[in-house]
Amino acid sequence: MLGNLTGWHLLILLAVILLLFGAAKLPALARSMGQSARVFRGEMKAMKEEDAASETAKSDQTAAPYPPSATGLTPPPPAGSPEAKP
DSSP states (O other), X not given: OXXXXXXXXXXXXXXXXXXXXXXXXXXXHHHHHHHHHHHHHHHHHHXXXXXXXXXXXXXXXXXXXXXXXXXXXXXXXXXXXXXXXX
C-alpha cells in the first residue's frame, strides 16, 4: 500500500499536513504523540510483568507442598506397619 510512495508524494503529504495544522501546532502534535507512545509502551511492559508474576504464582501453587519436616508435622505411618493403630 505505502510501497509506491516516492519523495514527491511524501513532500506533498507533508505540505498538506502543514497547511491543515499550521507550523505552530506541529511541535505540540509531535510531543503529544511521543507521550502517548511512551505511555503505551509503559503499560505494555507493566502488563507483561503482571503476566509473568501471575505465571510464577500459578506454578508456585501447583508445586508440591512443603515437606512434613518443614511444617513440623509428621506423616502418618504406613497402613501395614506395627505403629499403625487399627
